[in-house]
């Protein structure tokens with residue numbers, strides 16, 4: 001899907017990749033951009049941008065956002081949290097899941113009626129840690145793996161209704177999230193371009209940076225992808241033909 005003249009909602013836009021996605025969507029001619037933040041509103045001098053208070057764990061705020069938006073073509077679930085842990089703290093794991101898994105699911109379900117109406121797209125910002133755990137952030141890795149699995153189910157369940165569902169498999173990007181982690185990182189601006197390019201090309205999994213691109217071919221030709229397609233065939237015709 002091309003985002004020119006489209007209405008887009010992005011979560012977690014005050015910094016990092018979310019902020020870069022806002023700029024890139026505007027450059028590509030988005031018609032209206034709803035910029036979600038859980039804290040202070042995004043300050044940006046472009047009349048196409050509507051700031052939105054949206055903590056993805058807050059159901060009341062999600063419901064208010066749906067009422068305010070009214071029509072939507074592209075939902076980008078970008079908000080996320082990653083903190084070092086060692087699987088000893090259950091509260092910490094639940095907190096990652098609350099944002100990185102249930103946050104995506106709650107926001108997505110709330111906006112589904114609008115996305116079905118527009119035959120729109122859902123883009124979930126995930127991570128290489130969804131494919132294999134990064135054991136210094138295992139709670140985060142669990143949440144991203146679960147979110148990839150959920151993304152694959154949503155893709156199969158919504159295909160018949162004209163809604164496309166994309167997983168972004170991000171490698172290391174130079175944002176606050178991995179400050180102090182001394183490895184090569186791609187700039188958020190180029191990751192944002194890669195995400196919209198992948199969406200435009202209709203890629204189910206989008207690999208928007210050099211580290212993630214190095215596994216793209218293997219993923220697309222691999223057993224998990226083949227199984228995803230095989231299992232999607234179990235979706236009952238009543239769901240698959242709902243369009």
Ligand SMILES: NC(=O)c1ccc[n+]([C@@H]2O[C@H](COP(=O)([O-])OP(=O)(O)OC[C@H]3O[C@@H](n4cnc5c(N)ncnc54)[C@H](OP(=O)(O)O)[C@@H]3O)[C@@H](O)[C@H]2O)c1
Nearest residue numbers: 012016017038055056078079080127170172173175176177
């Ligand atoms: N940077 C990387 O290397 C990398 C790699 C793989 C995947 N990713 C994924 O890319 C996405 C963006 O990451 P980033 O690097 O831009 O991280 P970041 O710079 O740490 O920004 C995270 C954003 O998410 C927001 N957020 C956190 N919890 C939220 C909540 N409950 N409701 C709404 N917004 C919330 C933050 O808002 P506040 O400012 O209020 O905290 C912030 O805007 C995340 O999903 C992340 O997992 C990043």
